Amino acid sequence: GILSIEQLISRVGVIGVTLMALLSGFGAVNCPYTYMSYFLRNVTDADILALERRLLQTMDMIVSKKKRIAVAHRTMFQRGEVHNRPTGFWRMIKSVTTSVPGSENLSLIQQEVDALEELSRQLFLETADLHATKERIEYSKTFQGKYFNFLGYFFSIYCVWKIFMATINIVFDRVGKTDPVTRGIEITVNYLGIQFDVKFWSQHISFILVGIIIVTSIRGLLITLTKFFYAISSSKSSNVIVLLLAQIMGMYFVSSVLLIRMSMPLEYRTIITEVLGEL
Numbered sequence: 001g002i003l004s005i006e007q008l009i010s011r012v013g014v015i016g017v018t019l020m021a022l023l024s025g026f027g028a029v030n031c032p033y034t035y036m037s038y039f040l041r042n043v044t045d046a047d048i049l050a051l052e053r054r055l056l057q058t059m060d061m062i063v064s065k066k067k068r069i070a071v072a073h074r075t076m077f078q079r080g081e082v083h084n085r086p087t088g089f090w091r092m093i094k095s096v097t098t099s100v101p102g103s104e105n106l107s108l109i110q111q112e113v114d115a116l117e118e119l120s121r122q123l124f125l126e127t128a129d130l131h132a133t134k135e136r137i138e139y140s141k142t143f144q145g146k147y148f149n150f151l152g153y154f155f156s157i158y159c160v161w162k163i164f165m166a167t168i169n170i171v172f173d174r175v176g177k178t179d180p181v182t183r184g185i186e187i188t189v190n191y192l193g194i195q196f197d198v199k200f201w202s203q204h205i206s207f208i209l210v211g212i213i214i215v216t217s218i219r220g221l222l223i224t225l226t227k228f229f230y231a232i233s234s235s236k237s238s239n240v241i242v243l244l245l246a247q248i249m250g251m252y253f254v255s256s257v258l259l260i261r262m263s264m265p266l267e268y269r270t271i272i273t274e275v276l277g278e279l
Helices: 005-035 045-079 088-097 106-140 143-172 180-192 198-232 238-263 266-276
Strands: none
Touching: 005 143, 005 198, 005 238, 005 266, 045 106, 106 143, 180 198, 198 238, 238 266
Protein backbone atom coordinates (compact mmCIF):
# COMPACT_ATOMS: atom_id res chain seq x y z
CA GLY A 1 0.00 0.00 0.00
CA ILE A 2 0.93 3.65 -0.36
CA LEU A 3 1.30 4.03 3.43
CA SER A 4 3.52 0.97 3.88
CA ILE A 5 6.96 1.43 5.44
CA GLU A 6 8.61 0.30 2.20
CA GLN A 7 6.87 3.00 0.16
CA LEU A 8 7.60 5.73 2.70
CA ILE A 9 11.26 4.81 3.19
CA SER A 10 11.77 4.57 -0.56
CA ARG A 11 10.49 8.11 -1.04
CA VAL A 12 12.46 9.47 1.91
CA GLY A 13 15.52 7.58 0.67
CA VAL A 14 15.45 9.30 -2.72
CA ILE A 15 15.91 12.71 -1.11
CA GLY A 16 18.33 11.42 1.52
CA VAL A 17 20.56 9.54 -0.91
CA THR A 18 20.65 12.60 -3.17
CA LEU A 19 21.71 14.71 -0.18
CA MET A 20 24.37 12.16 0.75
CA ALA A 21 25.64 12.15 -2.84
CA LEU A 22 25.97 15.93 -2.83
CA LEU A 23 27.82 15.99 0.50
CA SER A 24 30.01 13.04 -0.45
CA GLY A 25 30.87 14.64 -3.78
CA PHE A 26 31.78 17.88 -2.04
CA GLY A 27 33.91 16.02 0.51
CA ALA A 28 35.56 13.87 -2.15
CA VAL A 29 36.74 17.02 -3.94
CA ASN A 30 37.36 19.32 -0.97
CA CYS A 31 39.30 16.93 1.29
CA PRO A 32 42.10 16.02 -1.18
CA TYR A 33 42.25 19.64 -2.35
CA THR A 34 42.70 20.76 1.26
CA TYR A 35 45.27 18.21 2.43
CA MET A 36 47.20 17.02 -0.64
CA SER A 37 50.50 18.80 -1.20
CA TYR A 38 50.00 18.40 -4.97
CA PHE A 39 47.42 21.22 -4.96
CA LEU A 40 49.52 23.59 -2.84
CA ARG A 41 51.07 26.47 -4.74
CA ASN A 42 54.58 27.49 -3.88
CA VAL A 43 54.48 30.54 -1.59
CA THR A 44 57.64 32.13 -0.21
CA ASP A 45 58.18 34.76 2.43
CA ALA A 46 59.33 37.17 -0.30
CA ASP A 47 55.92 36.87 -2.03
CA ILE A 48 54.10 37.65 1.21
CA LEU A 49 56.38 40.61 2.02
CA ALA A 50 55.97 42.06 -1.48
CA LEU A 51 52.17 41.85 -1.26
CA GLU A 52 52.15 43.33 2.25
CA ARG A 53 54.35 46.18 0.99
CA ARG A 54 51.84 46.89 -1.80
CA LEU A 55 49.03 46.85 0.75
CA LEU A 56 50.84 49.33 3.02
CA GLN A 57 51.59 51.62 0.06
CA THR A 58 47.92 51.53 -0.93
CA MET A 59 46.85 52.37 2.62
CA ASP A 60 49.32 55.29 2.70
CA MET A 61 47.86 56.61 -0.56
CA ILE A 62 44.33 56.34 0.87
CA VAL A 63 45.33 58.23 4.01
CA SER A 64 47.08 60.91 1.93
CA LYS A 65 44.08 61.48 -0.34
CA LYS A 66 41.63 61.52 2.57
CA LYS A 67 43.86 64.09 4.23
CA ARG A 68 43.67 66.24 1.09
CA ILE A 69 39.89 65.98 1.15
CA ALA A 70 39.77 66.97 4.82
CA VAL A 71 42.08 69.96 4.21
CA ALA A 72 39.96 71.07 1.24
CA HIS A 73 36.77 70.83 3.34
CA ARG A 74 38.38 72.87 6.10
CA THR A 75 39.52 75.51 3.61
CA MET A 76 36.04 75.71 2.11
CA PHE A 77 34.53 76.00 5.58
CA GLN A 78 36.89 78.83 6.48
CA ARG A 79 35.94 80.67 3.28
CA GLY A 80 32.26 80.25 4.08
CA GLU A 81 31.59 78.08 1.03
CA VAL A 82 30.01 75.30 3.01
CA HIS A 83 27.17 77.43 4.36
CA ASN A 84 26.61 79.64 1.34
CA ARG A 85 26.98 77.28 -1.58
CA PRO A 86 23.78 76.35 -3.50
CA THR A 87 22.32 72.87 -3.46
CA GLY A 88 20.87 70.51 -6.03
CA PHE A 89 21.03 71.27 -9.74
CA TRP A 90 22.50 74.80 -9.36
CA ARG A 91 25.32 73.44 -7.19
CA MET A 92 26.26 70.97 -9.92
CA ILE A 93 26.19 73.72 -12.60
CA LYS A 94 28.32 76.05 -10.49
CA SER A 95 30.87 73.35 -9.70
CA VAL A 96 31.30 72.73 -13.44
CA THR A 97 31.38 76.36 -14.62
CA THR A 98 33.40 77.91 -11.79
CA SER A 99 36.54 76.92 -9.97
CA VAL A 100 38.41 78.50 -7.11
CA PRO A 101 42.16 78.93 -7.68
CA GLY A 102 44.11 76.35 -5.67
CA SER A 103 40.98 74.32 -4.77
CA GLU A 104 40.84 70.53 -5.01
CA ASN A 105 38.58 68.52 -7.31
CA LEU A 106 36.93 66.67 -4.43
CA SER A 107 34.72 64.38 -6.52
CA LEU A 108 37.70 63.10 -8.52
CA ILE A 109 39.77 62.53 -5.37
CA GLN A 110 36.86 60.71 -3.73
CA GLN A 111 36.59 58.39 -6.74
CA GLU A 112 40.30 57.65 -6.45
CA VAL A 113 39.86 56.92 -2.74
CA ASP A 114 36.99 54.50 -3.47
CA ALA A 115 39.08 52.70 -6.10
CA LEU A 116 42.07 52.46 -3.75
CA GLU A 117 39.89 51.14 -0.90
CA GLU A 118 38.55 48.40 -3.18
CA LEU A 119 42.12 47.58 -4.20
CA SER A 120 43.18 47.45 -0.55
CA ARG A 121 40.38 44.99 0.22
CA GLN A 122 41.50 42.72 -2.61
CA LEU A 123 45.13 42.96 -1.52
CA PHE A 124 44.18 42.16 2.07
CA LEU A 125 42.20 39.07 1.01
CA GLU A 126 45.07 37.92 -1.19
CA THR A 127 47.54 38.46 1.66
CA ALA A 128 45.36 36.42 4.02
CA ASP A 129 45.15 33.68 1.38
CA LEU A 130 48.95 33.62 1.03
CA HIS A 131 49.36 33.34 4.80
CA ALA A 132 46.84 30.47 4.89
CA THR A 133 48.68 28.71 2.05
CA LYS A 134 51.98 29.21 3.87
CA GLU A 135 50.48 27.61 6.98
CA ARG A 136 49.21 24.70 4.90
CA ILE A 137 52.71 24.20 3.47
CA GLU A 138 54.20 24.16 6.96
CA TYR A 139 51.47 21.77 8.13
CA SER A 140 52.10 19.42 5.19
CA LYS A 141 55.69 18.96 6.39
CA THR A 142 54.58 17.57 9.74
CA PHE A 143 53.89 13.88 10.38
CA GLN A 144 50.13 14.45 10.51
CA GLY A 145 50.28 16.48 7.30
CA LYS A 146 52.16 13.68 5.51
CA TYR A 147 49.58 11.21 6.85
CA PHE A 148 46.68 13.25 5.48
CA ASN A 149 48.57 13.70 2.21
CA PHE A 150 48.85 9.92 1.87
CA LEU A 151 45.15 9.50 2.71
CA GLY A 152 44.33 12.11 0.07
CA TYR A 153 46.06 10.08 -2.66
CA PHE A 154 44.59 6.81 -1.35
CA PHE A 155 41.00 8.03 -1.23
CA SER A 156 41.34 9.80 -4.58
CA ILE A 157 42.21 6.46 -6.17
CA TYR A 158 39.47 4.76 -4.15
CA CYS A 159 36.93 7.39 -5.29
CA VAL A 160 37.82 6.87 -8.97
CA TRP A 161 37.54 3.10 -8.49
CA LYS A 162 34.12 3.43 -6.82
CA ILE A 163 32.86 5.64 -9.67
CA PHE A 164 34.09 3.08 -12.20
CA MET A 165 32.52 0.12 -10.39
CA ALA A 166 29.26 1.99 -9.73
CA THR A 167 29.00 2.80 -13.45
CA ILE A 168 29.52 -0.88 -14.35
CA ASN A 169 26.95 -1.99 -11.76
CA ILE A 170 24.37 0.47 -13.13
CA VAL A 171 25.00 -0.43 -16.78
CA PHE A 172 24.91 -4.21 -16.22
CA ASP A 173 22.36 -4.08 -13.35
CA ARG A 174 24.65 -5.90 -10.94
CA VAL A 175 24.19 -6.14 -7.16
CA GLY A 176 27.18 -6.96 -4.96
CA LYS A 177 26.86 -10.17 -2.94
CA THR A 178 29.98 -9.69 -0.78
CA ASP A 179 30.78 -6.70 1.36
CA PRO A 180 34.09 -4.89 0.63
CA VAL A 181 35.77 -5.94 3.90
CA THR A 182 35.11 -9.65 3.43
CA ARG A 183 36.13 -9.46 -0.20
CA GLY A 184 39.35 -7.62 0.65
CA ILE A 185 40.27 -10.09 3.42
CA GLU A 186 39.60 -13.06 1.12
CA ILE A 187 41.83 -11.63 -1.61
CA THR A 188 44.61 -10.88 0.92
CA VAL A 189 44.42 -14.34 2.52
CA ASN A 190 44.43 -16.12 -0.84
CA TYR A 191 47.33 -13.99 -2.08
CA LEU A 192 49.48 -14.46 1.03
CA GLY A 193 48.42 -18.07 1.64
CA ILE A 194 47.97 -17.72 5.42
CA GLN A 195 45.52 -19.30 7.85
CA PHE A 196 42.91 -16.73 8.84
CA ASP A 197 39.33 -16.89 10.11
CA VAL A 198 37.76 -14.74 7.41
CA LYS A 199 34.16 -15.02 8.62
CA PHE A 200 34.94 -14.10 12.25
CA TRP A 201 37.19 -11.13 11.56
CA SER A 202 35.16 -9.83 8.63
CA GLN A 203 32.14 -9.39 10.92
CA HIS A 204 34.07 -7.39 13.52
CA ILE A 205 35.96 -5.28 10.98
CA SER A 206 32.75 -4.64 9.03
CA PHE A 207 30.93 -3.39 12.12
CA ILE A 208 33.89 -1.17 13.07
CA LEU A 209 33.96 0.22 9.53
CA VAL A 210 30.20 0.83 9.56
CA GLY A 211 30.49 2.62 12.91
CA ILE A 212 33.27 4.86 11.58
CA ILE A 213 31.23 5.62 8.46
CA ILE A 214 28.15 6.53 10.53
CA VAL A 215 30.03 8.74 13.00
CA THR A 216 32.13 10.59 10.42
CA SER A 217 29.30 11.06 7.93
CA ILE A 218 26.83 12.40 10.52
CA ARG A 219 29.57 14.59 12.02
CA GLY A 220 30.34 15.98 8.57
CA LEU A 221 26.65 16.59 7.94
CA LEU A 222 26.20 18.44 11.24
CA ILE A 223 29.27 20.61 10.62
CA THR A 224 28.05 21.49 7.13
CA LEU A 225 24.51 22.22 8.29
CA THR A 226 25.80 24.31 11.21
CA LYS A 227 27.76 26.54 8.80
CA PHE A 228 24.65 26.79 6.61
CA PHE A 229 22.50 27.63 9.66
CA TYR A 230 24.86 30.41 10.79
CA ALA A 231 24.90 31.86 7.28
CA ILE A 232 21.14 32.22 6.74
CA SER A 233 19.51 32.12 10.17
CA SER A 234 17.86 35.06 11.85
CA SER A 235 15.60 35.65 14.84
CA LYS A 236 12.51 35.13 12.67
CA SER A 237 13.62 32.17 10.56
CA SER A 238 15.52 30.15 13.17
CA ASN A 239 12.58 27.89 14.13
CA VAL A 240 11.79 27.08 10.51
CA ILE A 241 15.43 26.33 9.76
CA VAL A 242 15.75 24.06 12.81
CA LEU A 243 12.65 22.14 11.69
CA LEU A 244 14.10 21.83 8.17
CA LEU A 245 17.44 20.58 9.52
CA ALA A 246 15.64 18.01 11.67
CA GLN A 247 13.82 16.71 8.59
CA ILE A 248 17.10 16.56 6.63
CA MET A 249 18.81 14.75 9.51
CA GLY A 250 16.06 12.12 9.59
CA MET A 251 16.24 11.55 5.84
CA TYR A 252 20.03 11.39 6.06
CA PHE A 253 19.88 8.72 8.79
CA VAL A 254 17.40 6.57 6.87
CA SER A 255 19.54 6.84 3.75
CA SER A 256 22.64 5.90 5.74
CA VAL A 257 20.93 2.71 6.90
CA LEU A 258 19.93 1.93 3.31
CA LEU A 259 23.42 2.44 1.92
CA ILE A 260 25.34 0.85 4.80
CA ARG A 261 23.80 -2.54 3.98
CA MET A 262 26.42 -2.99 1.27
CA SER A 263 29.21 -2.70 3.88
CA MET A 264 27.83 -5.50 6.05
CA PRO A 265 28.06 -9.32 5.79
CA LEU A 266 25.23 -11.04 3.97
CA GLU A 267 23.38 -12.44 7.01
CA TYR A 268 23.21 -9.04 8.73
CA ARG A 269 22.35 -7.33 5.49
CA THR A 270 19.37 -9.68 5.17
CA ILE A 271 18.06 -8.61 8.60
CA ILE A 272 18.02 -4.92 7.62
CA THR A 273 16.37 -5.82 4.30
CA GLU A 274 13.59 -7.67 6.12
CA VAL A 275 12.91 -4.61 8.28
CA LEU A 276 13.00 -2.02 5.50
CA GLY A 277 11.45 -4.13 2.77
CA GLU A 278 12.78 -5.13 -0.64
CA LEU A 279 14.36 -1.81 -1.58
